Amino acid sequence: MKARRSLAERLVLGAPWVWLLVFFLIPFLIVVKISLSQAALAQPPYAPVFALGDGWEALEKLKELSLAAYAGLADDWLYAEAYLSSLRLAAVSTAFTLAVAYPLAYAMARASHRWRPILLVLAIAPFWTSFLIRVYAWITILKDEGLLNHALLSLGLISEPLHIFASDEAVVIGIVYSYLPFMVLPLYNAIARQPPDLLEAAADLGASPTAAFWRITAPLSAPGVVAGCLLVFIPAIGEFVIPDLLGGSDTLMIGRTLWIEFFDNRDWPTASAVAVVLLALLVVPMAFYERSQMAETPS
Amino acid sequence: MSAAPLITFEHVTKRYGAVTAVDDVSLEIGAGEFFALLGPSGCGKTTLMRLIAGFETPDAGRILIDGRDMADMPPHARPVNMMFQSYALFPHMDVARNIGFGLAQAGQPKAAIAARVAELLRLVQLEGLGARKPDQLSGGQRQRVALARALARKPRLVLLDEPLAALDRKLREETQFELMRLQRELGTAFMLVTHDQDEAMVMAHRIAVMRAGRIEQLGAPRAIYEVPASRFVAGFIGEVNLFEGVVARVEDGLAFVRLNGLNALVCAAVEGAVGASVTLAVRPERMLLELVRDEGLPGVVLDSAYRGDTQVARVRLANGSLVRIARFGAALMPERGAAVRVSFAPDAARVLPA
């Protein structure tokens, strides 16, 4: 290891460092700060506890820090409910995503070498098309007078339309659909990189194809399952667009709560407090996720 | 092979598209035999082995194990086990669970598995390493785990796919003798698949030399080396010098062959009439090199090398062809550029079909 780095090297390291510091880390500190401020009917709609340039006086003002926003969160059961409901919907969606993605990823990884790159592109391609558009597409399908009900009614499978749209079920469908590529990719990688002769060895040692799957393929794909689940679960908790477009008025998700506090109620301290608590909830799964990512790519 | 053979191939053919990997092969392997499939890469030896293991199905012909047709027998139901070239150790299981995998699949009780695993660890000299994961082992240790795993179910036949390829030279030689000892003590039939003639020669009772999907020659190592059936076998097993010639005279079963219009030499029995063209194959260590005698083919020493136990020289003959000559021991080789005469004893040459 060199003791000193050249100017160019320091620039290469420094540019992203400074960028992330200014536009990622400091903004969070500001969120924390504002969550400790008083709501005010002004522009911006909060009374700062301390401002930049307060200097030593800022320390004096620490006494005035307001926990009002957090007290508000604790008082109103609706917030707790929203957090729990987000966790529940995210967990259910993650489970369904895994159930849909695993067979797909498995079949892709076991396809012939000629087909694999094509299947891979097909699996990733939807991710490249607009997230918003893909969620929107489900409105047309799931509405009471939508295509799904239309098809089921005309096939005679149901006698009256299913009320899926504007419900938690629709949100789960939306999350499963939107996040499917995030689950398929790590699973595919975890399965495809298993040497094929491991399965041959298992068969040679008396394992039927089913036994070989459960004793070899499944445990070896565990890192992919963990990575995929975290990639779906974490962002799904804070999801806003899907519950807003597909959920009902009673669908509680914390991302939507934050949005409403911020844009509709213009209560910035409460929105910030919601964000801080959400982040606190996510710290553990995110740490897991980062550890799994860094284990994947050792330096 | 007096008793019923363990493995029988009856006119087995396997094709991949336009390529015929195994071409109408018939073969018998006896119980307790150490058998080697030898050939260059792409000769079909790996396919032949995978046909026995059940990873491939023949397009034509039958494969019998202990007299039973294996046509509809999936790999996991066959009484053979394989040691993979890559070893294919399960990375998420420790050594003991790797070795015990086949026993667990057979539904054996835990205690019996543990006892058998301990026995096998002793057999391959890995006592105390049962709790290690494969990535915590050296290459040689991994090789022995793979072997122990293949032996665990007491199979009728163990398939060894290039078992020594990943080992360094010294370890390879030790392991060769180790495999021979195990095979002798266990009495299990071993089938070795290799492209390394030394490996096959040292370990096997019988060798099948394969080329382009066919068995070119089948026999004991000594017979294959001393009496190669074809130019290919002669060239693939060890070094060989080939001389083109014409039968000049046949007397008492001995033929006099004229080589390239040069001196005629006597050589061993030959079928074929006077005037037939033949190829003579002579091993480098059977070649004679003289500085002064008039007999033999004239040539010039191109280069020579000292290898410790042997010395080798290459001689360019007057007609332009190169001849390799090997000598054991410390006897001096003629220097580079020396004019020499090259010959061989009448019984040193084998006549190959043209």
Add this chain to the structure above:
Amino acid sequence: MKQSSFVRSAALLFGFAFLYAPIALLVIYSFNASRLVTVWGGFSTRWYGSLLENDQLIASAWISLRIALVSALIATIVGTCAAIALARFGRFRGRLAFSSMIYAPLVMPEVITGLSLLLLFVALDIPRGFWTVVVAHATLGMCFVAVVVHARLLTLDRSLEEAAMDLGATPGGALLRVTLPLAAPSILAGYALAFILSIDDVVIASFTSGPGSTTLPMRIYSQVRLGVTPEINAVSTILIGMVALILAVGVLTSLRSDASVRD
């Protein structure tokens, strides 16, 4: 063996049908003459025609495009620097914090990212508009670029750089003349990814944009909230078509370069 291949084909068929059926329906119904979404009223391109007259939508599309082009460029430059630092600088001080900040935005809920950036801009008293959205998108994009390029750099043979240095190149020269050209496809992929993330985004843009910088997704979103309209189907179809075209070109060129490598 036959049975399992049947099961695998079924899994592929079901999986891809699930992925593509909604998109296909959306595209088909954008050509529906009827205003009713579920009733097929014959083939028509009338909704595409009415798009052309929607000046607001076109203006927003133009804004989105410019934001995406600029923010993806910034994201690619800064993100590639981050990837080089992670892949080649060894265990520098603060490495863990640095890589944590690279990986975190990949899963961070967008509402948090959007809110925090907005509060930063307010605190610094920066008027919100085109450039605030660019900065927000560049921040998210650079993390994706860094991950993509980093993964590629790790697979590159270090001995290539060492050979370059052995032949007299400085470490920087080896990087510029050997490593970066080899990583170019991943850098390009990173740019495309950052571009798509930007042009797709509705949440972060809603927080960080100001009057006059309403992006296309924001515009679509406000209309979608009011209900399904054939015009939105038409816009969506155009966007899907563009992405499909870009993807097709990308895949074809990568297939061709693969083929030429094999020759």
